[in-house]
Amino acid sequence: MNHGLILKLSCPDKPGLVAKIAHYASEFDANLVELNQFTDRERGKFFARLEIDTSKLQVPLEDFKAGFDVLGKSLSASWHFRELPYKMRTAVLVTSTDHCLNEILWRTKLGEMPIEITSIIGNRDTCQKIAENAGVPFHHIEMKEDKAAGFQEIDGLLEAQDVQLVVLARFMQIMPDWMCEKYHGRMINIHHSFLPAFIGANPYRQAYERGVKLIGATCHYVTAELDAGPIIEQEVDRVYHHHAVSDLVRLGRDCERSALARGIRYHVHDRIIIDEQRAIVFPD
Amino acid sequence: MNHGLILKLSCPDKPGLVAKIAHYASEFDANLVELNQFTDRERGKFFARLEIDTSKLQVPLEDFKAGFDVLGKSLSASWHFRELPYKMRTAVLVTSTDHCLNEILWRTKLGEMPIEITSIIGNRDTCQKIAENAGVPFHHIEMKEDKAAGFQEIDGLLEAQDVQLVVLARFMQIMPDWMCEKYHGRMINIHHSFLPAFIGANPYRQAYERGVKLIGATCHYVTAELDAGPIIEQEVDRVYHHHAVSDLVRLGRDCERSALARGIRYHVHDRIIIDEQRAIVFPD
């Protein structure tokens, strides 16, 4: 769908929710093209994502969105409208490995993901050439001496570029709490293990020592607690005793870029609703 | 959900369908617990499956179902209501291998699948003991001499037992056209290859000769054209050059029983809508 709206909504569960929401749309000739809904009966919560074709809408788009207020409030809902088409302004933070960055650039160029990469920010300059080839501004922010200043500088860049999504594409720095809070639900990390196994540093070495038969990667939202944010996507691959740590690193790269790419895809298509520690994901 | 309705519906696509259907339900305090919908924009078709909690329904269930007629017809829809809880009366047809049969019996006993196995029908008597242990009637129908008579006899049993679903659990006989038509959409087969590769006999031998690196199994509805009915589910497993045909048979068994079990599950939970040559499956 090229023109339209995506509506994400969550509220306490009660009968008639779909009818009310769908009725609101149909009243103004907005057509539901896709509807995903989840009723969490254990917690009494309702979640929905609607893709709405507005090409025959009888009222101005702004009025349609504003008019939903009465209904949304009456349902005690949280909701969000996204106008299509759009491109999400996205910054990619890297250190030195480039496979996740390459994956994002490649999928963006192909048009697979509706994002505009505002900048690539590295605490090393390894990825500068890749950024140049892709025609994306690269910012090298030195963080060895004064980490706090570095994060301030990064935040300044994100603010200045009006960034909507921050992707930590193997950015080997622990984000400070204030940034985790500020970018809550807008900062995605790829961790190179099958969380919650092997939290922290050197997960492939940990996996090797433990002798696991599957390694993995986890794409998750960043929260102040390390590697404990809502999980968006995970991927695994089979490994054998003859694989050295360097093989796990090699095989893991494929898990990482695939889990991260899908995670970003779900996020930028508004297919995720964060529900406390968990991510409701309506995959496509 | 223990009490309620499942509604499956397909109709030409047009705006406002979800609103109308959901409104009908909510008008009588029927609560949509799960809603899956698919708009086939290429073909202009709409498909939906609704799980409806009727515990607070304001009208008799029969009236609720009957009252849907006006709406359904106005949408030029095909639809079907299923009352929960229910058990689908199911016959399992076998020859001599028992892994698919065992899988069905085991999942049925566990309560994973809401089916009642009315009978196990074998053109050999190999599975008789298993049937006895499970407390299910076994019918041995000899088909070597007179196949046509055998199929007549099977049909007679299915009729007499009021069977709703026929599962060909590695039943090594080609069903006659008249049975394919009579049980259209109610007869499920498991084919031991990744269709449409290796149609017909000895697919594992074919796969071995071709040197494929993945083998598979396909669960599909039976139609008159061999192995060409709507595909419900497929499963694959990795194989290597050192695997003999007997290894492919062994590994394939796991693909077969898992694809068949999921296929049956989707069918008995009314999660499938057949759309000409394709099966719309809303997995759980």
Place this chain on the structure above:
Amino acid sequence: MNHGLILKLSCPDKPGLVAKIAHYASEFDANLVELNQFTDRERGKFFARLEIDTSKLQVPLEDFKAGFDVLGKSLSASWHFRELPYKMRTAVLVTSTDHCLNEILWRTKLGEMPIEITSIIGNRDTCQKIAENAGVPFHHIEMKEDKAAGFQEIDGLLEAQDVQLVVLARFMQIMPDWMCEKYHGRMINIHHSFLPAFIGANPYRQAYERGVKLIGATCHYVTAELDAGPIIEQEVDRVYHHHAVSDLVRLGRDCERSALARGIRYHVHDRIIIDEQRAIVFPD
């Protein structure tokens, strides 16, 4: 191969090992049908498994095995010969769930696994009927009041039946240290999580709370440290936000029985060499 030997061997790595071992075999017209070898260059260790056809052996089998002593000792090796065909005497310990037990019984009956099930031992009597149908002795050992006595009784049974392999097929009791030591390398457990994530009780509940997108099962040797023994095999399946804990339990059953079945298969075919905390597995 119906008659022959399997040789498992591990020793410090040095040049010429394969030549020496293969030469010993060929000298007496023993034919290597399959040879798997792994050189752990990081640790300087050599591991090998050989399947040897002895149908044309020029010397008595006992002499062939005994004669290997000189070579084996000169290599500072640990090694083990297994004569084919054989059936490994195996006891299965259960509590109340039966899916892993059923899987073992089914594969045994099919001849997939060369084991003889000496007995099924349950701390509840739930699986008694299954044992009877399979024609396997069932022992109900009550463990609520006096666990220590229960374990003594189990050990007595294992001794009396000359059991070579103990399978904990969802046996919901923590084995005492002395049994872990006594049956080291001969006791296999299936843990219902993707270890090392979710050690201990209720892993599916833990997985649900954490919101993982893949659940798993781990087949491992039992050691005194809970769920920390050498991992033999792991399996995962994809889960979604709409899956309740009961769904994870259901989907996890398939991971459990498949990981356990493969794990047992590798063990009884002597395809595993335990190397401290890790299991070298040469899969077939």
Place this chain on the structure above:
Amino acid sequence: MNHGLILKLSCPDKPGLVAKIAHYASEFDANLVELNQFTDRERGKFFARLEIDTSKLQVPLEDFKAGFDVLGKSLSASWHFRELPYKMRTAVLVTSTDHCLNEILWRTKLGEMPIEITSIIGNRDTCQKIAENAGVPFHHIEMKEDKAAGFQEIDGLLEAQDVQLVVLARFMQIMPDWMCEKYHGRMINIHHSFLPAFIGANPYRQAYERGVKLIGATCHYVTAELDAGPIIEQEVDRVYHHHAVSDLVRLGRDCERSALARGIRYHVHDRIIIDEQRAIVFPD
């Protein structure tokens, strides 16, 4: 291993093969680091791949290789020595899609695959910029008017650049028979379906129409019969009814690049022995 030899060998099976080959190596202090062997008992053939550390070799490498002649001939073997380290001179043929090309370039740059990309040859110029960024010569060979001349020109380039491996990275032209023969065992294609299903054009459209639940890609050696050469690697991904053909294309890209990358990896590491219609692959 940085310095050494890879020996690939196939011959009629008979007892003592491993002993003889390993003995030859050990006699001159060549150390077997990895040994993979496969005895095809059905066909009476023996296949092996040996990775040999020659750092302590007692004779010149050339002598070691030449001296193997007597043994090899006495076994009626075909064999091949590869000296490590090496880089395989590889040409990549493309049309307009770039995902497979990008994958190869990325893995080459990372050092994952020991290849030197001599040139990228396109029958369109779409990938020229990518080639330039990677510092690889790009040749645009127009093939609309005169295909035969185009293939002659390609062959001329491959000859001039002394190319050892030709990769058809979504090269949308059917190779002429004479090139298939000339580059037999040295030309790898990626077909965008799970062969032997959906041979020929538009496999994703075919898959969509058939309503399969898994799509795939197949990496194979090119032979004169279309899409019928020995299969090296296959990959699949799950698809759903709501996926349009364009989604299959998108999801298939990941199958394609991953199957192709692994296929090339196996080839350049000499892990493949072609046995008539089948490829013996010793994966790492």
